[in-house]
Amino acid sequence: MTRLIGVRKKNIAIFISGRGSNLKNLIKISRKKKSIFNISLVVSNNLKAKGLTLAKKYKIAKKIFDYNNLVYSEIKILDELDKYKIELICLAGFMKILTKNFIVKFNGKIINMHPSLLPKYKGLNTHQRAIDNNEKFAGCTVHFVNSKLDSGKIIIQKKVRIFKNDNSEKLAKRVLKQEHILYPKAVKKVLSNL
Ligand code: GRF
Numbered sequence: 001m002t003r004l005i006g007v008r009k010k011n012i013a014i015f016i017s018g019r020g021s022n023l024k025n026l027i028k029i030s031r032k033k034k035s036i037f038n039i040s041l042v043v044s045n046n047l048k049a050k051g052l053t054l055a056k057k058y059k060i061a062k063k064i065f066d067y068n069n070l071v072y073s074e075i076k077i078l079d080e081l082d083k084y085k086i087e088l089i090c091l092a093g094f095m096k097i098l099t100k101n102f103i104v105k106f107n108g109k110i111i112n113m114h115p116s117l118l119p120k121y122k123g124l125n126t127h128q129r130a131i132d133n134n135e136k137f138a139g140c141t142v143h144f145v146n147s148k149l150d151s152g153k154i155i156i157q158k159k160v161r162i163f164k165n166d167n168s169e170k171l172a173k174r175v176l177k178q179e180h181i182l183y184p185k186a187v188k189k190v191l192s193n194l
Contacts, residue, residue, distance in 0.1 A: 009035065009036060009037055009038040010036060010037045010038070010087045010088065010191050010194070011037070011038055011040040011041075011084055011085050011086050011087055012026075012030075012037050012038070012039055012040065012086060012087065012088045012089070012090055012187065012191075013039075013040065013041040013042070013043055013080075013081060013084065013086045013088075013089050013090070014026060014039055014041075014042050014043070014089075014090050014091075014092050015042075015043045015044070015089060015090070015091045015092065015094035016042065016043070016044050016046075016049050016051040016052075016092050016093055016094055017044060017045055017046045017049055017093055017094050017095040017096070018046065018049050018050060018051065018093050018095070019049075019050050019051060019093065020049065020050055020051015020052070020053075020054050020092070020093070021051075021176060021180070022090075022092035022093065022113055022179060022180065022183050023039075023042065023051045023054055023055075023092050024051070024054050025180040025183065025184070026039060026090065026092070026183060026184060026187065027039055027054060027058050027060070029184040031058075036188060036191055036192070037088075037187060037188075037191055039058075039060055040060070040061065040084040040085070040086060041060065041061050041062070041063065041080060041081070041084045041086060042054075042055040042060055042061070042062040042063075043062070043063050043064075043065065043077060043080070043094075044062065044063075044064050044065075044094075045064070045065055045066065045067045045073075045094070045095065045096045046064070046095075047064050047066075051092075051093075052064070061084065063076075063077070063080050065077060067096055070099060071099070071101075074098070074099060074101070074102045077102075078102070078105060081106070087109065087191070087194060088109050088110075088111065088187065088190060088191060088194070089106060089109060089110040089111070090111055090112075090113075090183070090187060091110065091111065091112040091113070091145065092113055092183070093113075094112075097149065098110070098145065100147040103145060103146060103147055108144060109194070110144065110145040111142055111143065111144055111145065111155060111186060111187070111190055112142070112143055112144075112145050112150070112152075113140060113141075113142050113179055113182070113183050113186075114126070114140065114141050114142075114143065114150050115127065115138075115139075115140050115172065115175050115176075115179065116130065116138065116139065116140070116141065117137060117138065117139040117140075117141060117157055117159060118141040118143060118150055118151075118154060118157070119151070120135075122149055122150035122151065123149060123150065125168075126138070127168040127171045127172050127175065128168040130162060130171075131162060131166060131167070131168060131171065135162055136161070136162060137159045137160065137161060137162060138159075138160050138162050138171055138175055139157060139158050139159040139160045139175065139178070140157065140158055140160070140175050140178055140179045140182055141154055141155075141156070141157045142154075142155045142156050142157075142182055142183060142186035143155055155186045155189060155190060156182055156185060156186045156189065157182075158178045158181070158182050160174050160175050160178055
């Protein structure tokens with residue numbers, strides 16, 4: 001917990017598995033004067049996640065769990081969340097499914113960014129599936145995490161037009177831009193209601 005001129009910044013943890021562009025964007029927002037949150041911990045299941053270099057660069061604590069033993073890893077993660085007084089977990093490209101037990105322990109305080117207009121296109125390859133189905137819109141959604149994949153209550157969504165000449169790479173790029181606008185908004189919204 002950090003105090004800045006009377007404003008208590010809330011501690012959040014970001015869980016990643018790969019690139020970390022959402023992490024980078026959230027770090028940038030968190031370092032603004034008026035930010036209401038502080039990224040205190042980065043968790044990854046992947047030692048080689050590119051996003052981990054950001055934790056080093058911005059001097060944020062990072063913990064890597066190999067998940068060979070899921071239950072043990074989650075117990076250890078819960079310890080770390082406690083140690084860093086984490087009030088909200090943001091999944092950002094985190095490729096492991098959390099157990100029901102873990103989700104219940106952090107009830108209502110885990111959110112995820114998903115690259116589709118949920119409830120459509122849960123799971124992987126969302127953009128290609130949307131293109132293949134001749135959808136007019138793709139998009140992104142931030143939702144609460146419950147024990148069913150990509151099925152928790154929706155917090156906020158943004159539509160992105162699919163063009164005739166789109167392929168999944170082009171579309172993913174445009175959606176990612178919107179993810180970077182949407183995720184900080186969702187974090188602020190959820191934290192304001194905690
Ligand atoms: C994003 O497209 C997000 O919607 C999905 O995984 C991707 C993570 O990208 N859940 P990054 O690691 O934040 O760059």
